[in-house]
Amino acid sequence: MTVDSGYADIFGPQVPQTGDGGQTATFALASAAYRDNPVEDIKKADNEWHQSTVNTGRSWAKIFRPNLGEAFSQAVIDRMLGVGRKPLIQSFGTEPQVIVEHCLAANRIRRERDKKLTGVMVLCGLLFLPGLLVWLLVFQLRATMAKQADKRVSGLATGLLVAVGALAVIFLLRMPFGGLWGWYARGAVIAPVVGWFLAKRICENTAKDLRERWDSLLSGSSVGAKVPEAVPTSPNQTAAEQLRQSLARLSAEQRSNSVFYAGPKGILGMGTRWGAWHLAEELVPTDPNKGVHEFRSWTVIRAIHDQLTVLNRQSLKTGGFPPPTVRHWIVTPVGENATAVARPEGTDVEAYQVKPKAIEQICDQQQFGGGDRHYLGVQWPLWDGQLIITMLITVTVLHETLRIEVTGHALGPVNGLFTSKPEAPSKEVAKTVRFWETRTIKLPLVTADEVVRLAARATISWYPPLLKWLGGSIGLPEPFGLRHAWADQPWRHRFMADDALRAAAPVLRVVHTAALRVLKEHDVDVEKFSSRSSVLSGAIQDLSPRKADTYDA
Template sequence: MADHSVFDFIPGAQIPLQGSAGQTAATHALASAAYRDSDVQEILKANSEWHQSAVKPGRAKIFEPDLGEAFARAVQVRMLGGARKALIQSFGTEPQTVVEHCLAATRIRKERDTRLTAVMGVFGLLFLPGMLLWLGVFQLRRALKDSKDRRTGVLGTVLLIAAGGLAVVFMLKLPFTGFLGLYLRAMLVAPVIGWLWAKQICEKTAQDLRARWTGLLSGGGVGAKIPEAVPRNPTETAAETLRQNLAKLTAEQQSNAVFYAGPKGILGMGTRWGSWQLAEELIPRDKDSEIHGFRSWDVIRAIHDRLKLLERSSLHTNGFPTPDVKHWIVSPVGENAKEVSRPSGTDVDAFQIKGHEIQRICNEQQFGSGNRHYLGCQFTLWDGQLVITMLITVTVLHETLRIEVTGHALGPVHSLFTSKPAPKTVMVSGTVKFWETHERQLPLMGADDVVRIAVRAPLTWFPNVLDWAGGKLVLPEPFGVRHAWAEKPWRHRFMADDAMRTATPVLRAVHAAAMRVLDEHGVDTERFGNRSVMLSGLVQDPAPRKADVYDA
C-alpha cells in the first residue's frame, strides 16, 4: 500500500507552474529529449568534463531503443523508482515537468505498441516462419548497411530486392497445393502486409512525437498528459504511488541541503570560478571597553536582509532581478562519489533542514568535520539557461572574523537538447529537366525503423527484458537532470559577463552589512574597511578561474 503519511500535499497529478519569471527554456529543452527519434548514441555528445552518460549495449541491435525511448525510460526509473537514490537539485528547471513529459512520451509509445502488438499477432505470430525469414533478411541488410564500405551498404539494399524477387518466384512455382500451399504463400505475403500497416502506425506516432518536440522548443507550452497519475478511486494504489512519487520529487527539489564534490564544485550549482575573502582581527573600537558579544548567525542574518534588497536601486535601471536568498547546508562528498545521502532525523522535515539546526551549524560547525553553513544568493537568468550562485560563509575563530564570498555558475543545457527536428529529405533530379534538382520529402520512419519498433512492441510490457535485449541509457551519478548535461557558461560572452558582473555588487552588499553589525557591537572597523576596499579592486578582475582546483 502507498504511504499516505508522507508527501501528501497536492490534490492530484498536475502540471506544475514554472518559475515566477517564466523560466522554461532549460526545462523544455530537457523534456524534448523524451520525444526524440534520433540515434541513442547522440546523447554521448552531451557528455561534459565531469558528467559522463553511457549507452549499455544489448544482445541484439534490432531491439535497440532510440534516444527518446532510452531517455524517457532511464529518467523516469531513476527519478520515480521505489528504491531510487537521492537526487541532485536541478536549479533553473522543473524536474517534475521533465519527468511528466517522459511519462507522457512513454504513454504515447505504449499506445502505438499496443496496436503494433495486435498487428504482430495477426500478421507475424500466425505466420511465424515467414516473419522470421523476413526478419533475418532485414537483420542481414542492416548489418551490411552499417558497414563503413559504401559498396557493402549498397549490397544490403540489393539483398532486400533479391529476397522480394525470390519470394514472388517461390509463390508462383510452389509445388504444394491445398491448405499447405495457401499457408506457405500467405506466410510470405502476410508479414509484408503487416509491415505496411505497421509503417502507417509508426509514421502517425512519429509525427505526433515530433510535433510535441517542436512545440516544446518553440515555446508552445505543450502539456504532458499523464492520466495514469490521477487516482480515480481509493483502490488505485499504482496511480496514488505515482502521484506521491511526483510530489516527493518536487519536495526534494526544494531541499536546502547540497553536496560539495571537490573539483566538481557544489553539485547542481556548477564549479566555483571565483573566491574573495575578508579576514581581520576583532579589536574593540574603544580601548577602555570590550566588544559586545555576537555570533556568526548575527552577521549572516544582517547579510541576508541586505541581499534581499539587491533588486532595489535609486537609479532607474533594469538591474538585478529578484534574487533567491536562501540558507544552505553543504555536505562534503568525494570527487568520484557515485551517490549521495540526504540528512534525516528529527532536524529534517520533508528534505528541509529546520531553522534551529541551520543556526546551530552556522555558529558551531566552523572547524573540523561536519556540515557547513552557507548563505546563497542565486540568480536564474536567460530563461533558466544560466544559474549564478554567490555563496557567503562567516566564521569566527579565536579573535578573527572571516567572511568568504564564492561565485558558482551553471551554464546552459547542451545544444543537443535545443536542436529542433529536421525533416528527412533527399535531393533528386528532375524527370524532364534532369539538370535541375529539388528536395523530396521522405517518410519519418524508414523500413529498418518500422521493423525495429514492431519487434520491440510485444516486449513493451516487460521493460526489464527489453533493457536486457536492446540495451539502455546509463545516467551519470550522482544524478540531477539539470547539471548532468550543462555546458560551461564561459563560451557564451553575455552569460560570462552576467556571471562576473554579479560578483561586485554582491560582495559590496555583504561587506556593508557585515560592517554595520561590527560597528553596532563596538568593533574597530578601520582594518576591515581597508581590506574591503582592496577586495573591491580585486573583484574587478574579469577572468574566471578554477577556484576549486588547488595548485599544490
C-alpha cells in the same frame, strides 16, 4: 519524510506558463522524451565532469535498439521515480516534475502505439510465424550489413532485401506445396508484408504526434503532458497513488536546502566555483577596557541575509537585478568521483529540509574540522533558466579572527542537442538532366527498417527489463540531476559571462557593508576591515573567471 496523501495537488499537469523562469531549459530537456535521434547522440551532450553511457545490449539483437527518446524517457523515469532510488541533485532553473511528466506522457503515447502494433503482429505475424521469422532475419542481416564500415558490404544491404523479395514472388508463383499447406505458405509470405504496411501507418501517425510535441516544446507553446495514470480516482488505485507520491517526493527533494560539494566539480547543481574573495581580520575592540560586545556568526549572517533580499532595489531607475532567491544552504562534502550522495537525516530534517534551528547551530559551531558547513546563497535563474548564477557567503570566527568568504558559482545553458528542433528527413540528389546541379527530395518520416524495429520492440514492450537487456539503454551520469548533467560552460556565451561577472561586485559590497555595520554595533574597530574591503572592491573591478576549486599545490 512524510508526503501528503491527498489527491488535490496532482490533478492536471504541472506546466510552467509562458513567462515563468526556467521554461526554456525545462522544455528543452523535456523535448528529449519525444526525439527520434540515434541513442548515441546523448554522448554529444556530455560535459567535462558528467559522462553518460550507452549500453548497446546484445550484438545479435540490433533490431531491438531504442532511439534517443525511448531510452531517455525510460532512463529518467527509472532514475527519478524508481523504488529505492538514490538521492537526486537539485535542478535549479528547471521544473524536474514537468520533465518527468513529459517522459511519462511520451511513454504512454508509445505504449498506445505498441498495443496497436502488437495486434498487427499477432494477426499478421504470430499466426504466420515461419514467414515472420524469415522476414525478421532478413531485416536483421540488412541492419547489420548497413552498419559496416566497408562500403561494399553496406551497399549489399538493400540488394539483399530486393533479392529476398524477388525470391518471395517466385515462391508465390511456383508454390511447391498444395492444398491447405500451400495456402498457409502463401499467407506466411504475404501476411508479414501486409502487416508491415499497416504497421507503417501506425508508426507514421505516432511519429508525427511525437514530433509535433517536440517542436511545440521548443517553440514555447507550453504543450501539456497528459499523465492520467498519475491521478488516482479512488483509494484502491495503488499504482496511481504510488506514482503520485513519487512525483510529490521529487518536488520535495527539488526544494531541499541541502547540497553537495564535489571538489573540482564544484557544488553539484550550482556549477563550478569560478571566483573567491576573502575578508579576514582580527576582532579588535574600539575600547580595550570594555572589549567586544559578544556576537555570533549567525548574527552577521542574518544581517547579510536581510540586505541581500533587497538587492533588486536601487535609486536609479535603470533596470538592475531581478528579485533574487536568498536561501541558507547546508553543504555536505563528497568525493570528486563519488557515484552517490546521502542527504542529512534525523530529527533536524523534515521533508528533505534542514530545520532552521539546525542551520543556525551549524553556522555557529561547525566551522573547523569534519561535518557539514553553512552557506548563505543568493541565486538568479536567468535566460529562462539557461544560466544559474549563485553567490555563496560564509562567516567563520577562529581565535578572534572574523573571516567572510564570498564565492561565485555559475551553471551554463543546456547542451545544444536539447534545443535543436525536428527536421524533415531529406537528402540531395543530382538532377536527371542537369547532373551538375542537385535538388532536395523528401524522405519518408518512418523508414522500412524503423517500422520493423518498432514492431519487433512492441512485442516485448510489456516487459522493459528484457527490452533493455536485448536492445540496450542509457546510463545516466551519477550523482544525477537533470540540469547539471548536460550543462555547458557559460563563458562561451558573451552576455551570460557578463551577467555572471557583473553580479560579483554588488553582492560583495552588500555583504561587506552589512558585516561592517554589525561589527560597529558590537564595538569592533572596523578600520582594518574597511581597508581590506576597499582593496577587494578595487580588485573586483578587473574580474575574470578562473578554476577556483583547482588548487595548484
